[in-house]
Amino acid sequence: MTSYQRSICVFCGSRDGGRESYALAAEETGRAIAQEGWRLVYGAGDVGLMGRIARSTQAAGGATFGVIPVHLFEREVGKRDLSTFIVTENMHERKKVMYMNSDAIVVMPGGAGSLDEFFEVLTWRQLGLHEKPIYLLNVDGFWNPLTGLMDHFIGEGFAEESLKAYVTVVDDVPALTDALRTALS
Numbered sequence: 001m002t003s004y005q006r007s008i009c010v011f012c013g014s015r016d017g018g019r020e021s022y023a024l025a026a027e028e029t030g031r032a033i034a035q036e037g038w039r040l041v042y043g044a045g046d047v048g049l050m051g052r053i054a055r056s057t058q059a060a061g062g063a064t065f066g067v068i069p070v071h072l073f074e075r076e077v078g079k080r081d082l083s084t085f086i087v088t089e090n091m092h093e094r095k096k097v098m099y100m101n102s103d104a105i106v107v108m109p110g111g112a113g114s115l116d117e118f119f120e121v122l123t124w125r126q127l128g129l130h131e132k133p134i135y136l137l138n139v140d141g142f143w144n145p146l147t148g149l150m151d152h153f154i155g156e157g158f159a160e161e162s163l164k165a166y167v168t169v170v171d172d173v174p175a176l177t178d179a180l181r182t183a184l185s
Contacts, residue, residue, distance in 0.1 A: 006184045007065065008033050009041040009102030011117040012049040013110035014076050022109045025139045026052040028173040029108065034062025036177065038184075041102045043094065044068035044085060045076030049108055054079055067097045095120055104180055105134045109142040118146075125166045126159075133183040136169045137176055143169060 010033075016023050026049040033040050033053075040057040043050050044066025054064050064082040069090050072078075078087070088094045095117055099105070107118045124130050136143040147169060153159050170176045 005037065005039050005063065006104075007039040007041045007102045008180065009098050009105045010053055010108060011098075011105065011110065011114050012042070012053060012108035013114060014043070014045050014050055015048040015111070016052070017049070017109050019140060021140050022049060022142070023052055025137060025173055026108060027056040029053055029106070029137065029176065030056030030058075030062070031060045032173055032177045033057050034060030036181065037062075038180075039063040039065055039083070041065045041067070041098050043076065043098070044078055044082065045072070046079035047077050049110065050076065051079065053108075054082065058082075065101055067094045067101075069094045091116075099124075099130075099132075102132065103184055104132055106137055106176065106180075107135065107143075108137045109139055115146075122163075122166060126163060133179075134167050135176055135179060136167060137173070138169050138171050 012026060030053040034057045040062060042054060045051060057064055065084040066079055066082040067086045067088060068076060068078045069088045086097060088097060099121060105121050107114055121134055150164060154161055154163060168179055170179055
């Protein structure tokens with residue numbers, strides 16, 4: 001009998017962002033995923049936070065599962081030395097393959113693409129299409145404006161208060177690792 005390896009989907013920026021703490025958190029997250037024996041599922045890029053998390057997962061001996069759409073292969077420098085490397089036709093297919101091959105979702109600092117990924121999995125959760133845990137890694141308060149926006153649209157009657165229960169905000173990688181351990185046990 002073979003054991004099932006838990007997989008953590010990480011959505012994050014294809015840039016490093018403006019603070020060193022984002023890069024350090026990506027590297028620490030990659031190491032933690034490997035040390036816990038989990039597999040990293042991510043966007044298959046070798047740039048920005050994506051590249052950092054993949055390289056640190058690999059350096060710590062972890063498995064990596066990357067998914068990249070054909071039109072971003074050059075822009076995001078598709079990382080071919082992953083344990084599993086998949087090229088999709090489009091962004092929607094990329095997100096679907098990443099989601100289908102993971103047990104939990106982590107959203108690190110990033111831009112519009114990371115927000116798109118977050119809101120898609122959050123909406124699916126709100127509609128009852130999955131029960132996978134979703135975490136915002138709130139490095140240096142990066143996601144505070146987003147959680148404020150969620151409070152705003154709840155306050156304005158566009159969502160129920162229960163929406164916030166679908167997302168766990170964690171401030172650092174040790175807290176994230178603890179939360180994932182609990183959720184995946």
